[in-house]
Amino acid sequence: KGNMIDIAIGVIIGAAFSKVVDVLVKQILLPPLSLLTSGFNLQNKKLVLREAVMVKGVAHPEEVAIGYGQLLQVSVDFLIVSLTIFVVVQFMNRLKNRADDVHDTTVKTPKDIELLTRVANLLEKQNELLQNKK
Numbered sequence: 001k002g003n004m005i006d007i008a009i010g011v012i013i014g015a016a017f018s019k020v021v022d023v024l025v026k027q028i029l030l031p032p033l034s035l036l037t038s039g040f041n042l043q044n045k046k047l048v049l050r051e052a053v054m055v056k057g058v059a060h061p062e063e064v065a066i067g068y069g070q071l072l073q074v075s076v077d078f079l080i081v082s083l084t085i086f087v088v089v090q091f092m093n094r095l096k097n098r099a100d101d102v103h104d105t106t107v108k109t110p111k112d113i114e115l116l117t118r119v120a121n122l123l124e125k126q127n128e129l130l131q132n133k134k
Contacts, residue, residue: 021080025073045069 030043045068052063098107109117 017084018077018081021077021084025077025080029076030073043069043073045072 026043046065047068048063048065050061050064053060098104099110100113101107101109
């Protein structure tokens with residue numbers, strides 16, 4: 001049950017984080033980039049394969065285009081999310097490794113690790129005593 005709840009919380013936070021990144025890219029990063037590139041709007045970029053022909057205000061046939069701008073914008077979103085997740089995972093791994101290190105006195109060792117360390121020390125002493133008796 002605990003793992004399912006953790007996964008559900010991760011999905012909810014991920015969805016919310018995705019919205020934050022989407023706004024960050026669209027409203028914060030791309031406007032200055034557009035200003036620096038003389039109004040270059042990445043989202044609207046497309047490669048037109050066939051132009052639409054207007055007949056009495058109606059397009060015949062419709063325009064056929066490859067919209068690569070949206071792909072580039074989503075790629076920027078993906079890079080930001082993946083970089084953020086990478087940094088968070090690295091930070092958590094560093095904290096976990098410090099917590100698991102028995103010799104590191106700056107971090108309080110978890111109770112289960114302390115118990116396992118004491119059991120390992122007792123087993124080593126017992127093995128030494130048995131070796132000495134032979």
